[in-house]
Amino acid sequence: MIADTTTTARLLKVAAGADYTAHTSLIGPLPLRGSVRPGRVGPLGPIVAAAGLRGRGGGWFPFARKMEAVAAATGIRPPVVVVNGMESEPLSTKDGHLLATAPHLVMDGAALAAEAIGADRVIIAVPAAAGDRPRLGPWLDDLAAERAARGVDPVDIVVAEGPKRYLSGQETALVNWVNGGPALPTTTRPFKKGVEGRATLVSNAETFAHLGLIGRYGPKWFRAAGTRDAPGTALLTISGAVVHPGVLEVPLGIPVQEVLRAADAIPDPAAVLFGGYGGTWLAGTDAAALTIDPESMKAAGAALGPGIIHVLPRDVPGLLRTAEIARWMETQGAGQCGPCRFGLRALSADLDRALRGDIAAADRLRRRLALLPGRGGCAHPDGTARLVTSALAVFGAALPGWQDSRRQDPGSRLSGGRGSGAGSAALRSGRRGSRVRR
Amino acid sequence: MTRQLRIDFIACEGAGLCAELLPELITRDEWGYPVVTDDTVPDRLRQHARQAERLCPKLALRVGRSSLSSA
Numbered sequence: 191m192i193a194d195t196t197t198t199a200r201l202l203k204v205a206a207g208a209d210y211t212a213h214t215s216l217i218g219p220l221p222l223r224g225s226v227r228p229g230r231v232g233p234l235g236p237i238v239a240a241a242g243l244r245g246r247g248g249g250w251f252p253f254a255r256k257m258e259a260v261a262a263a264t265g266i267r268p269p270v271v272v273v274n275g276m277e278s279e280p281l282s283t284k285d286g287h288l289l290a291t292a293p294h295l296v297m298d299g300a301a302l303a304a305e306a307i308g309a310d311r312v313i314i315a316v317p318a319a320a321g322d323r324p325r326l327g328p329w330l331d332d333l334a335a336e337r338a339a340r341g342v343d344p345v346d347i348v349v350a351e352g353p354k355r356y357l358s359g360q361e362t363a364l365v366n367w368v369n370g371g372p373a374l375p376t377t378t379r380p381f382k383k384g385v386e387g388r389a390t391l392v393s394n395a396e397t398f399a400h401l402g403l404i405g406r407y408g409p410k411w412f413r414a415a416g417t418r419d420a421p422g423t424a425l426l427t428i429s430g431a432v433v434h435p436g437v438l439e440v441p442l443g444i445p446v447q448e449v450l451r452a453a454d455a456i457p458d459p460a461a462v463l464f465g466g467y468g469g470t471w472l473a474g475t476d477a478a479a480l481t482i483d484p485e486s487m488k489a490a491g492a493a494l495g496p497g498i499i500h501v502l503p504r505d506v507p508g509l510l511r512t513a514e515i516a517r518w519m520e521t522q523g524a525g526q527c528g529p530c531r532f533g534l535r536a537l538s539a540d541l542d543r544a545l546r547g548d549i550a551a552a553d554r555l556r557r558r559l560a561l562l563p564g565r566g567g568c569a570h571p572d573g574t575a576r577l578v579t580s581a582l583a584v585f586g587a588a589l590p591g592w593q594d595s596r597r598q599d600p601g602s603r604l605s606g607g608r609g610s611g612a613g614s615a616a617l618r619s620g621r622r623g624s625r626v627r628r
Numbered sequence: 629m630t631r632q633l634r635i636d637f638i639a640c641e642g643a644g645l646c647a648e649l650l651p652e653l654i655t656r657d658e659w660g661y662p663v664v665t666d667d668t669v670p671d672r673l674r675q676h677a678r679q680a681e682r683l684c685p686k687l688a689l690r691v692g693r694s695s696l697s698s699a
Contacts, residue, residue, distance in 0.1 A: 377638055529661070
């Protein structure tokens, strides 16, 4: 954990772990507000709307609007709340960290959301096998049972352990899996037709933790941190060339520079990856000028995603790192649509060839990148295309023959030449022999 | 009222009938999957769009109300 004036611990301060009594002595009991008429959002709705809470899974969608949409789509059967703790993005550890640190806060928020929309069940979804991370499912199950025995929650809280796969955290895939299907994306929107065909409120674990505090302290308190459009704090996972990798909580809107300093990143990094494997590389100088909030990121053509910041190490060429990620993303696709079945493989193959000096492959790569987004069964191809496109913009100058190929294609949307970085020399040396000239 | 093309990319198998019937709005990528060049269906193409919708072997093409006109 990073201790620094940059950080503002709200969620991470409620660190009672499994101990429910300690949890309530820290922040008080669960502030229930009474049940609601079906199809309406209870008294928590206006409070959440005033707080301006936005989903922390990467979409940053206003949570009050999501609750309204689910309530409006609710039929005869009550809706369901799903806490998405799958955290399938490899560069993110914040949800696992939060669930291990403040599990009762997440459960509190989910219970409050369930009460507000009249749901009768909360499902907390976490990965079954989490690599080197501790398995949370059975432990959370015990905590939920203890809460039930104490009569804390107005609804049942159950824990589901999903497969550890990149797309299993995608909300339609998650709901499909909870329903007994494969953990693959579908075109059915969960808010309308989710768990058992019921209207379903799915949000990231961190969103519910914020809700657990908003329900207690109100909108004004929540807005004391963050920006007007993105209030509150956010959990970030920072990795790569930093002395202190891990999870930190910061007020939204603080300079990226401060976060890099707090994690003790290498000075003047060549590039920073925001948003994860489906995210965006920015040249270090561009990254340092931004602030940590969705609007600032969007203006720079990037996205914060679920709060992921990865600093490119000096000795790793950005394009090689990107090629490695692109290959992995190819293996993680659902293979349900054309862009996933064919596009991702073509993309990583093109990038590999372009790295070996194949200029035709570099041209083909740019053409294919432009065609990939917006045509998938889910956003997986879009994310991979975004990553590779940004890599070409930031590290493109390191591609063998890139300048030649750019001269022949003045219409290219990609800007090369920026931040060629530490990798360019390493890339050019030793690969010259394979460079293809037209 | 303006109509809008929507494709269910999971259902789509790239048969390509839509691109045959609506070349003005749909082309295909190198693997045969549709690329919608313009999702707004002009009135003069509405019949063709309807036909493409009916003939898609996977029922993956939908000609729906434009989200703009309903706002």
